[in-house]
Amino acid sequence: MKHWRIDDVDWSRFDASKVDPELVPLVKAAAMVERNGQDYATYLGRVFVDDPDFRAAADYWAAEEVQHGDALGRWAMLADPSWDYQAAFARFRAGFKVQLDADASIRGSRTGELIARCMVETGTSSYYTALAEATEEPVLNQVCRLIAADEFRHFKLFYDHMKRYLSRENIGLLRRLRIALSRIGESEDDELAYAYHCGNEPETQPYRHEHCTAAYMARAMRCYQFRHIERGTGMILKAVGLPPRGRLSELSASLGWRLIQRRQRQYRQMLAA
Ligand SMILES: [Fe+2]
Numbered sequence: 001m002k003h004w005r006i007d008d009v010d011w012s013r014f015d016a017s018k019v020d021p022e023l024v025p026l027v028k029a030a031a032m033v034e035r036n037g038q039d040y041a042t043y044l045g046r047v048f049v050d051d052p053d054f055r056a057a058a059d060y061w062a063a064e065e066v067q068h069g070d071a072l073g074r075w076a077m078l079a080d081p082s083w084d085y086q087a088a089f090a091r092f093r094a095g096f097k098v099q100l101d102a103d104a105s106i107r108g109s110r111t112g113e114l115i116a117r118c119m120v121e122t123g124t125s126s127y128y129t130a131l132a133e134a135t136e137e138p139v140l141n142q143v144c145r146l147i148a149a150d151e152f153r154h155f156k157l158f159y160d161h162m163k164r165y166l167s168r169e170n171i172g173l174l175r176r177l178r179i180a181l182s183r184i185g186e187s188e189d190d191e192l193a194y195a196y197h198c199g200n201e202p203e204t205q206p207y208r209h210e211h212c213t214a215a216y217m218a219r220a221m222r223c224y225q226f227r228h229i230e231r232g233t234g235m236i237l238k239a240v241g242l243p244p245r246g247r248l249s250e251l252s253a254s255l256g257w258r259l260i261q262r263r264q265r266q267y268r269q270m271l272a273a
């Protein structure tokens, strides 16, 4: 059962005067990545082929991710009536392929796969919380809050299954940490940048990875406040098996916060150049 439906959103409250034009390109790009969730469920179904409980959970999870895409897409079409969500998504689908022909996790173990999924849900839960707080537009605020609540539940879902596999596979702390950090680093890979391109740039314009990453990240990172990074850091530490609160968490959060601020400035400079 989904926790909410698109029709639960009070779309009639949409207020065009409160739309921040800097957030619209982010919502368009995010809509596409979310809408593509079904492919990840196919991949997870192959990796966890003999685990029917997890496969069923992954199918529910994917249905929620697809709904995130549809809700964000609908909002973006209100904010920009000239924008066509389905057409942009078709373009994205045609050019971006998730590797589906796996019979084992690309992370080297099922525990590793689930840690990587926890990193994605940490990122999305923090991001939609930040986006909800950054916007004054009431419908986007509601949509982002509903999505963020799902993303926190998704984290818990993957975390619980990860614990189950960890007791069997016994992956060491350093390996878990390395998997987590490498998945966080992949946020600058093609998926988001290409979604930004398909959502925001005309087909006639060639795709420039660096430019699209900078354009997306410079806007996205601006939405974060320290408390979002603090909470996300706790989730990352928890997922790898380190204490989510305390000295290590505080130090990691302030390091993460400084890194994000520095990256944001670098992306702004790249865009200006
Ligand atoms: Fe999502």
Ligand SMILES: [Fe+2]
Binding pocket: 065, 121, 124, 150, 151, 154
């Ligand atoms: Fe999610």
